[in-house]
Amino acid sequence: MTAVDVYLQQAINGVSLGAMYALLALGFTLVYGILELINFAHFNVFMVGSFVGLGMLELLGVMPNDPALTGLTLVGVLLLTFAVTMVFSGALGVLIERVALRPLRNIRGPASMITTIGVSYVLFNIVLLGFGADAKNFPSPLPQVQFAIGGAVLRLREILIWVISIGLMGGLTYFVQFTKMGKAMRATAQDPDAARMMGVEVDRVIITAFFLGSALAGAGGLMFGLYYNITSYVIGFQAGLRAFTAAVLGGIGNVPGAMLGGIIIGLVEAFGSYWISAAWADVIIFSILVLVLVFKPAGLLGRIAPNKS
Template structure:
């Protein structure tokens, strides 16, 4: 493997990680855009999503020893798993909003954010206590197809992650830009009070934002499992922080920004790990977070929602 091959491989890895972070970052951005709330529960909605995906795969008969699927069966299992995971995660997000956050809607200060930390802790520990601390093997229904590019390898799982992420992000962009509900979301992000006076049901918009964001986090959880072949109660924190950094880097509240930020963070993680050392990757990423917040708080693409004061 030459040095070029190494970088090519890290590019492939980085884009895959980035696609996953982008899915997760979108959830932060959707909620922040509307409520100006950093949703720490999102970290572990992602983690729960990966366990839901694992359960769904098992349900569809995909176990570590099962032979890989092909053709229609593969497509059906993947789509089924994705659908179950996204709906379940989305509902989890909505439940969190209804039970823990709605009563705090008009409370000033950090109460809502502290609540999301609490919810995140609850999810984390319920999974830890219920399913144990050991990492769980994440079976893959994918055949072991690989395309060598020089010394680097492009596997089917990476291509799948790219395609699924691109489709979901395109669908979200279309939804936000061109549907009636999407327009209501954008209006609410600009000014909830004015949106309410124009007849928009802000409450429904908020539920929708939590549903969509959490569903995308669930999809991210599935991607995580397929990429790393394991899942564990612990995966939410690091991935969540990186995805949050991605959202801030791109410009929080900004949908294309979250995607761009996700890709950049994924590439930094892969390349930075290569160039410096994997053990310093988080220090690099957090330093970027601090630098962006201090010097360019609106992010690369700028904040879409204005600062409400």
């Protein structure tokens, strides 16, 4: 492998990781944009998503170490698994909002944020109790097709992650930019009181933000399983922390910022692991975060002072 091939390979790996972080980061940013709340429960919605995906694949008869699927069966299984995982995760997000966060809505201070940490641990422990502490093998229904680009290798699983991530992010962007509910979400993020006085039912906007963010996190969790062929109750914290970093890096509350931040963090992780060491990946990621926040406190695409009175 020449140096160029190595860089290309790290770029492929980094963009794939970054796409997963971006999907997860979008959930932080959607909820923060509207409630100014950092939702730490989101970490483990991602983790639960990977277990739901695992359960769904097994329900469809796709077991770990089974031979790969092909053709329409593969497409059907993937579509159904993604759909069920996303709906389940989205519903979980809505449930968390209704049960744990709405009662605290009008309480000032960190009560809601602390509650999301508690909910995160509840999810973590439910999965630990239900499925045990050892890592679970994840089925790999994808054929081992790969393409050589120079000396670098592009596998089908990476292509799958890219296609699905681009589709989901494109869909979200369309939703936020052009649909009535999407516009209500933007209006509520910019000025909640004024939005309410236009007749926007802010509770519905909040539920929508939780549903969409959590559904994307669930899709990310399923991708994580398909990518690494493994899942565990602990995956939420590391991926969640990196995705949260991605959201802050891009400018929390900003949808394109979360996507950009995710890709940057994925690339930093891939190249940092290669140049220095995988053990140092978090050190590098958080150092970059600190530097960005020192020189651009609102994040790369964020705005310093939200226009609120």
